[in-house]
Amino acid sequence: MTDKMLAPGATIGIVGGGQLGRMLGVAAAQLGYVTHIFAPEGDAVAAATAQHITHAAYDDMRALGGFAGQVDVISFEFENVPVDTMRFLAEHRPLFPPVNALAVAQDRVEEKKFAADCGVPLAPWAEIRSTAALAAAVADIGTPAILKTARDGYDGKGQARVDSRDGAAAAWAAIGNGRAVLEKKIDFSGEFSILLVRGQDGEVRFWDAPENRHVDGILRQSIVPAPRAMADQIATAQQHAQRLATALDYVGVMACEFFATADGPLFNELAPRVHNSGHWTIEGAVTSQFENHIRAICGLPLGSTALTGRAVTMDNLIGPDADDWAAWLGRAGAHLHLYGKGAPRVGRKMGHVTRVEAA
C-alpha cells in the first residue's frame, strides 16, 4: 500500500443518483468501500447500492459541505451537475475526474474547441447564437445537418435535423432557440466508442472498443469486438482519446464516441465518467469499467481490461423493452441488469442484458 492509496473501508462520495452510480456502488462494495450518494431526486436508483445518501439540491451549500465532510474522495456519475458544485467540493476533498473535464464535456462548443485544439478531427460545425449565424452556418456547412443544444442534451434529446436552408429556423425553434451547434450530418459506416481508464500516475488502459448502434439517438446495442474493418480507425481514435485524457490530466474512466468514416474517425463527444457503451465490461472484461473507475479514484493499481470471452453483446432495455425482463432469465448466458426505475417511460433506460460468447 502506498501513500496515494485510499484503503478499503474509506467512503467514496458520488454526485448523481442514476444507474451509473448504482453500478459504481456495487463495484465499490466489492472492494470494501462505503458509498455515499449526493442526489436531488427522492427516488435516486443509486441509493439501493449506497450506505449513505444525501438528498439535496446541487446548490445547497450546507448539504454539500456536510457531504464533503463525510467522504474521503469524490466522483460524479451525472454529467450535468453544475460545475460550481464540483468546484466547491474539490476545495474540500480530492475529486476525480477533474472539474475541468466536466466543464468541457458539459458544453458542446467547449468540447469541440478542446478536441480541435488537441488535433482531434471533428465533423464540420459552427456555434449558433443568432438567426444570422444560423443562416451563414447552413450555407457554409450544407444540409443535411444537425442542430444540437450546446448544453443539457443526452440520449438524442435537444437535437433537430436541418434538411434545407428554409427549415433551419424551425429546427432551431424546435430546440428552444438557445445557444447551439450546427453539425454536418455524417454519413458514417458505423459508430464506436473508446473506453479508457487513466490512473493517478498517468497509466492508461483501453478496453476493446465496442461498435455502438443507436436508434432515435439512444444507444440500443454495443458489440465487442467492433468489426475488423474498423480496427485501423479504432487504433487512431485511441491515440486521439489518450491525447484528450492527458490534456485534461484525467483520472478515472472516460469514454469518447467516434464516427467511423471513409476519411478516418471523427470525434463526436466525450463522457467524463463510466459510459453505457461500457456496461458489457461487467461480465465481458476481467475488470469492469466500474471497478477500474473505483480503483483509479482510490489510487489503486488498475485491473486488466482483457476480454473474458470471444465476443460480447450488450442490449439496452429501453422503456417497454424491460417488460420482457423475465424472458431473458431463460436464455443461456444472458446477464440481466435492471436499474430499479419505476415506470418504463418511452426512451428511458430501464436496464441492459449482456451476453458473452465463450472463447
Ligand SMILES: Nc1ncnc2c1ncn2[C@@H]1O[C@H](COP(=O)(O)OP(=O)(O)O)[C@@H](O)[C@H]1O
Ligand atoms: N453529426 C452527426 N451525423 C450523423 N449522426 C449523428 C451526428 N450527431 C449525432 N448523430 C447521431 O445521434 C446520436 C446521438 O448524438 P450525440 O451527439 O452523441 O448526443 P447525445 O449527447 O444525446 O448522446 C449519435 O450517436 C449518432 O447516432
Ligand SMILES: [Mg+2]
Ligand atoms: Mg452520444
